[in-house]
Amino acid sequence: MASVAHEGHGHDHHGDHHHHEENFISKYIFSQDHKMIGKQFLMTAVFMGIVAMILSILFRIQLAWPGESSDFLSFFLGEKWAPNGVLKEDMYLGLVTIHGTIMVFFLLTGGLSGTFSNMLIPLQLGARDMASGFLNMLSYWFFFLSSILMLVSLFVESGPAMAGWTIYPPLSALPQAVSGSGLGMTLWLFSMTIFIASSLIGSLNYIVTVINLRTQGMTMTRMPLTIWAFFVTAILGVLSFPVLLSAALLLVMDRLAGTSFYLSDIIVGGEMLANHGGSPLLYQHLFWFLGHPEVYIVLLPALGLSSEIIATNARKPIFGYKAMIGSILAIGFLSFIVWGHHMFVTGMNPFLGSVFVFTTLLIAIPSAVKVFNYLTTLWKGSLILTPAMLFAIGLVSTFITGGVTGIILADSALDIALHDTYFVVAHFHIVMGMSAVFGMFAGVYHWFPKMFGRMMNTRLGYAHFWITLVGAYGVFFPMHFVGLAGAPRRYYDYSVYADFDSASGDMMMDLNIVITMFAIIAALGQLLFLFNFFYSIFRGPKAPQNPWNSNTLEWTTPVEHVHGNWPGALPEVHRWPYDYSKPGADTDFIPQDVPLAEGEEEH
Amino acid sequence: MEKLIILIVVILGAIAIAQLVRVYEISAKLRKTGEHEITSRDNNLNAKMMLGFMFALFISFIYLMATYGWTGRGIAASVEGKETDWLLNLNFVIIIMIFFFTNFLLFFFTYKYVRKPGVKAFYYPHNNKLEMLWTVVPAIVLAVIIILGLKTWNDLVAPTGKEAIRVELFSKQFDWTARYAGQDNTLGKYDYKLTTDNNELALLTTNTIDSAINNMMNGSNGISKIQKLLNNRDTILNDSTSNALRQDLSRKERLYRLLAQMKANHNAKLDASAWDDIIQKDTLVLCKGVQYEISLRAKDVIHSAYFLHMRAQMNAVPGMPTRLKFTPSMTTEEMRKVKNNPSFNYILMCNKICGGAHYKMKMVVVVKDKAAYKAWIASKKKETFKDKYFPAAAPAAPVAAMADTTMAN
16 A cells, blocks of 8 residues: 555556456455445444334334333344333343444444545545555454444343443443343443444544545645544544543453442442442543544534535535634534533532533534534525435534534533433434434435445435434424423333323323334335435446536546546646536536636635 | 234335335336436425425424423422523523524525526635624623523532531432431431441441441351351352352451441441431422432432422432532422322432333422421421431430531541
């Protein structure tokens, strides 16, 4: 790969090593080509996403019809975890925990940033490949291994991890407290450790590539916003994931080596532990030091993808390109000093709470800038509503809807009564879950022609979008009201409300049924996507080279993938990526590698 | 019901697949144009649907608000809760306006500016004034939110005075126990190592130290019992059992030494504040109009004391004392009238995942008016910790009550 780093100077010598025949294993399995690795990430993440979605349907059935026998549950969980088709309390917690873990880490971190950073960074920067193809391959295989371990943990006898995806000790440290804190939690910790290694290797590779392998003329301020988003995401990952590793490592020590980092003065299962002096709050600080940047690790790539897609399909430059970069950087920076807003009622010093209120609410400013810039980009555009564009617009909507409730939760005084209720669940599912998933779908529909050289079916794409949009809003919008009525999250059965406040109880049960119905509809809607996706890979119509008339460099590569991306010389960049509908031009787009015309000014 | 759901799922699935095939066939005919060329018909249809979706979203939001109430939870039942509810309402007004305004612009623009033949997009890369506008305006709104929020927060977490009534909430998997400070309004000190069957809350007195030491040495799983098992020549223990016993023994010997130290350093004057404490299970009884300083403790894992109707919440953390405060402002009877529900009760719920039966971990809270509360507390006078568990212990030395509630350890 050393030759790659010197591209842009001499182009003559690489024609030879692109033509060597690759065998099946080096092409499809242990591939070092960024495009193939991106696709591997996507496939693995789609599979993990399906698993996590099925888990969510399983516990949604319990929430809507508590105590009723379900063949669906007994089919998936068997007699052990769903005797007579009724979910066990412990397994309910297990399902919730693994659903959260897979969705946050495996689908939205590995799947989103792993897929699109790999796919797009070299292609949009005009590089032959990532800085290190081998490390890139290693990053995928670590991801794969950690996925397998996480799936295996679902099948161990004592059950998967059951302490919530945040795995707060002491619950996660004490097998006596809940059965999932035995082997299941050990597997969770090992899986996440490997995942973190994968993420770190990947992120370092992305950063090095963005800094060093940009083609001639691709200055930092000519990079597409996708690349800016991936770049900042990678930096966040490098700075925050090691902290999660340290949190996990200390937890492993408490569990296996008898240390007392997180344990103090505990009597569990009738047994008086001698551990003294540890603090569960230490874990929470370490966890959320990753946990909050993680939200933006999930969200920024989605925002980057949608910026590109909205500009392309509005046939307009993204409004306020520099402000968009500035807001990505501001969000990235602020994300490191807000973690305490998850801990207002944990016993953390209240003064510290005030500081976190201040920093957290500041994030609303760059977020508002982004939203208004999107809106102005749409204004007086000439919108082409491809499925990708619809998903990108849907993302802006969920980013707003989920974002505004964050203003309430960031306010410590108001968080007291809403902390750990369904209001929080609704908030982060809309702003982080839906937005990121919409960004991912938008990305898949938009770059599918680049990934597989074929087109996806547009009509199925539309049907998928509408079912997903309606279904997802149908799930998470009523959930705010369940939370405002005071329903704590991670409750197995809300009919306990009948004992003391039957009116609230009835409301929760009614809305829970509505929510589950929408969840089932939304889940079935994903079948359309899966069908479309796999069908089109093999049988979709052949894609033209630049199907969306886009400006960025990836559309100057041939449809058939070649090793090294461009068969001849690397393209040179002469302009920013958003020259859409520029006055005086013949077409409504001018690719980045087209030199400035006589007398033409850069934007 | 379950069968019905499965039936619906199957039908929906079948419809989905049928649609899928049909849609594919239709689109196959249209494929002449290529999948990347979006027809005007598709474009306009989706634009209209976006606008339609906006109306559906707004209408269902208004419907939900109308049906389930502005914030769904009824009025606050504490002085502090009234304050935060006012702030919550203000914040809701702000964010709902933003929600309607920006979502309207988003969907309306999508509808209005969908591609029309002959109309070119307006090249408009940036405008510093506009960007300034939507940096400064949100900043000003947020400044107001932050200032009001922090003012309220500071009130909520400020220390209480001596007159606040001290109550402790002790949490374990999966129930709550309340401890009233008794006549002296001082909670007795505790140490988890003192936990015995007779002293579940591990209160610190001369007698409880003795009984804990005795229990550690001679109890059913005590040190002497384990030693006897290990030293018994007539039985052969397999390796894992004997290792487990040895570990158990060394842990207990360590705890025993710590207890012995505690006994040596114990100040008998502290006993009085523990002896008069009143331990109360099942129901937490509170008095209207009186401020409460509530200390929280956890025995095993993290729990969270969530007083939904009082808008108060704080985690109970093993090894770390935490606190919360509130002043009940409505009796249970008054709230029943407001809610028009004679069986309504205030509740204390656990709101931090703590194991399988997490959802059942709750305690009924009853708020009485001053007269009724006085009568209730008077009825508890003869049910102090000492009366109930150590009636034979030496009478407590009459030590003046100290407002110091810091815990031993």
